[in-house]
Amino acid sequence: MSTTTVPEPHVLAVDDSIVDRAVISRLLRSSKYRVTTVDSGKRALEILSLDRNVHMIITDYCMPEMTGFDLLKRVKESAELKEIPVVLMSSENSPTRIRRCLEEGAEDFLIKPVRPSDVSRLCSRVMK
Amino acid sequence: MEYSNLRRQIVFMKKNLFDQGYLDEQFNQLEDLEDESSPNFLEEVVALFFKDSSRLLTNIEQATDKYPQDFYKLDSLVQQLKGSGSSIGALRMKNECSVFKANCNDRNLEGCRRSLQKIKREHATLKQKLESYFQLLRQVGPRDYAVSSRK
Numbered sequence: 001m002s003t004t005t006v007p008e009p010h011v012l013a014v015d016d017s018i019v020d021r022a023v024i025s026r027l028l029r030s031s032k033y034r035v036t037t038v039d040s041g042k043r044a045l046e047i048l049s050l051d052r053n054v055h056m057i058i059t060d061y062c063m064p065e066m067t068g069f070d071l072l073k074r075v076k077e078s079a080e081l082k083e084i085p086v087v088l089m090s091s092e093n094s095p096t097r098i099r100r101c102l103e104e105g106a107e108d109f110l111i112k113p114v115r116p117s118d119v120s121r122l123c124s125r126v127m128k
Numbered sequence: 129m130e131y132s133n134l135r136r137q138i139v140f141m142k143k144n145l146f147d148q149g150y151l152d153e154q155f156n157q158l159e160d161l162e163d164e165s166s167p168n169f170l171e172e173v174v175a176l177f178f179k180d181s182s183r184l185l186t187n188i189e190q191a192t193d194k195y196p197q198d199f200y201k202l203d204s205l206v207q208q209l210k211g212s213g214s215s216i217g218a219l220r221m222k223n224e225c226s227v228f229k230a231n232c233n234d235r236n237l238e239g240c241r242r243s244l245q246k247i248k249r250e251h252a253t254l255k256q257k258l259e260s261y262f263q264l265l266r267q268v269g270p271r272d273y274a275v276s277s278r279k
Contacts (some may be wrong), residue, residue: 019177019212026161026169062207091211113154113215116161 008034009123010051014044014059014071015089020112024058024089027119041066045074054084056123058110061090061097069101076105087122089114131268138264145261150254155217171262177216178255184209185248192240202240203232209247220250 011033013024021037028035036051038044041063048054057075059068066074068088075081088101091112098109108125110118145151159170166172188205191198210225224247231239 017208017212017215018180019173019215022173022176023158023215026158026166026173029166030161030163062211091207091214112211113157113217115154115157 008032009055010034010036010053012044012047012054012057013037014039014041014057014063014068016040016060016063020060020089024114027114027116028058028123030116031119031123033123040064041068041071041074044071048075048081048084052080056085056087056107058087058089058122061088061101062092069097069104072101072104072106134264134268138261138268141257141261141264145257150218150220150257152217152219154215158216171265174216174258174262177212177218178251180212181209181221181251184212185244185251188244188247192237192244197235197237199232199235199240203229206232218250218254221247221254224250 011028013021013028013035015021015024015037016039018039021039025035025037036047036054038047041059042065044057044059048057057071059071061068068090072086072088075084075086082105085107086105087108087110088106089110089112090097093111101109108122110122142151145155155170158173162169184205188202188209191202191205206225206228210222210229213221213225224243228240228243228247231237231243
């Protein structure tokens with residue numbers, strides 16, 4: 001009898017902080033996701049142009065040059081990418097910022113530091 | 129006997145770090161992410177933090193000494209430090225960064241300089257304490273301590 005291995009869902013994590021990349025990567029891997037981490041929105045778009053097998057993007061809001069909000073807009077404006085759920089993270093709990101991101105199509109907005117319960121809740125909802 | 133003493137020391141040391149406000153619950157959350165595939169995750173991410181934060185502190189100091197001051201840039205640098213400190217549960221550092229940001233907001237350069245000195249002291253103290261903590265943990269071995277050391 002043959003068994004089919006279901007591939008792990010692939011999450012692209014974007015954060016300019018090396019510490020936060022390590023933390024979010026570990027959080028996602030402990031929830032059995034395959035994770036690619038990059039340090040900028042620009043790098044994220046490069047990865048997305050090469051690999052369409054991305055099931056979710058989780059990105060920091062405050063990044064130099066291209067913010068997480070800019071990345072969200074670019075993804076949602078792209079015919080090829082717009083179906084990929086995008087989650088924003090920030091250490092600033094700004095209702096204006098959160099509302100702006102959700103209106104632009106973000107699936108969720110997490111306040112840092114991100115906890116395992118945030119990732120579990122998020123992944124079970126977003127990755128169905 | 130020696131092993132039990134080490135475990136007690138670890139529990140006591142960790143409790144002190146929390147009681148004295150150096151660490152918050154995020155530290156425990158990271159420790160709970162350790163498993164067979166990543167048995168030293170906490171120590172690794174803490175090491176990453178101290179390497180990265182040393183760089184940030186140098187940049188902040190340089191930005192503080194620059195004239196004219198760019199409070200926007202200063203705030204941005206301290207926000208990065210605050211964020212990564214928060215990610216490892218470095219509570220006192222996070223709080224001092226908030227004070228620094230408030231001084232930036234008030235365009236209070238002297239306040240920024242005082243805050244920076246406090247942040248540097250907290251950084252050095254936390255580094256020393258966590259180095260001692262992880263040194264003890266290495267003597268005990270992987271993960272045996274986790275259950276009994278939770279606050």
